Amino acid sequence: MADGLRVVVSLDGQLRDPQAPLLHADDLAAVRGDGIFETLLIRHGRPCLLDAHLGRLTHSARLMDLPEPDLPQWRSAVRVAVDHWVAAGGGEAALRLVYSRGRESDPTGTAYATISPLPARVAEVRRSGVAALTLDRGLASDADDGMPWLLAGAKTLSYAVNMAALRHAERHGAGDVIFVSTDGHVLEGPRSTVVIAGTSADGRPCLLTPPPWYPILRGTTQQALFEVARNKGYDCDYEPLRPSDLLAAQGVWLVSSITLAARVHTLDGNPLPPSPLADEFAALVDAAITSDR
Numbered sequence: 001m002a003d004g005l006r007v008v009v010s011l012d013g014q015l016r017d018p019q020a021p022l023l024h025a026d027d028l029a030a031v032r033g034d035g036i037f038e039t040l041l042i043r044h045g046r047p048c049l050l051d052a053h054l055g056r057l058t059h060s061a062r063l064m065d066l067p068e069p070d071l072p073q074w075r076s077a078v079r080v081a082v083d084h085w086v087a088a089g090g091g092e093a094a095l096r097l098v099y100s101r102g103r104e105s106d107p108t109g110t111a112y113a114t115i116s117p118l119p120a121r122v123a124e125v126r127r128s129g130v131a132a133l134t135l136d137r138g139l140a141s142d143a144d145d146g147m148p149w150l151l152a153g154a155k156t157l158s159y160a161v162n163m164a165a166l167r168h169a170e171r172h173g174a175g176d177v178i179f180v181s182t183d184g185h186v187l188e189g190p191r192s193t194v195v196i197a198g199t200s201a202d203g204r205p206c207l208l209t210p211p212p213w214y215p216i217l218r219g220t221t222q223q224a225l226f227e228v229a230r231n232k233g234y235d236c237d238y239e240p241l242r243p244s245d246l247l248a249a250q251g252v253w254l255v256s257s258i259t260l261a262a263r264v265h266t267l268d269g270n271p272l273p274p275s276p277l278a279d280e281f282a283a284l285v286d287a288a289i290t291s292d293r
Contacts, residue, residue, distance in 0.1 A: 011111035033158035035100030036060040060154040131266035137179035152215035162190035192254035193219030206235035224288035251275030
């Protein structure tokens with residue numbers, strides 16, 4: 001299929017013309033970024049980790065004071081979109097669920113699903129990894145305590161800061177970013193969860209990621225990865241990490257629903273040694289995203 005948006009389905013299950021306008025000019029998704037979304041991988045004709053993503057959509061809606069998503073309706077819309085994509089010969093793709101507060105003149109909600117081909121960068125990053133910069137996020141690691149208006153645990157449509165960080169990285173010869181708190185702790189990527197590999201005290205391979213009580217988004221792929229890895233004998237845990245821990249790790253990855261496992265091969269201009277776990281880690285992530293089937 002050619003690049004570009006290929007399938008659009010509104011929450012009522014109706015297929016929409018992907019070349020026709022869908023939002024009103026005063027939709028709060030467009031004018032304020034007042035809404036939430038999820039992005040899922042479609043692999044082998046099915047969405048990956050759908051239950052986990054719908055659970056996070058529901059959690060985001062609560063944090064945003066949006067009406068609770070009608071999950072049966074969302075499942076039905078996803079089914080229509082995926083069936084249409086597969087029938088048209090579509091392969092691996094990105095499925096996005098979008099839920100905004102609606103129009104300024106009628107804030108009763110706007111909801112739809114889209115499917116589009118994977119960005120060209122995905123295959124390259126999966127294969128070759130990525131150079132990343134550490135950037136100050138301007139938040140302390142405990143910034144979410146008592147400040148729910150920061151919406152740290154919600155996947156909101158307000159991605160302007162994240163995209164600006166990625167553009168900054170690109171101008172400096174890097175392809176991604178790892179945010180660091182003002183008190184020096186690793187947080188997350190603009191569109192990913194940071195996971196590092198090491199060896200536990202008992203000699204087992206271990207995977208570590210920053211604690212979920214930090215002002216970060218809980219990663220659906222990371223959580224599924226930890227479940228699969230534990231079953232393979234890995235020690236998996238949430239621990240405070242500093243940039244020095246990334247340099248000392250046996251591997252650093254940016255884990256996400258679409259790119260899956262992007263190994264960081266260069267950090268702040270410093271080459272990282274090849275990871276002895278690179279192939280196994282990629283296989284664990286591949287198993288994790290279909291672990292609900």
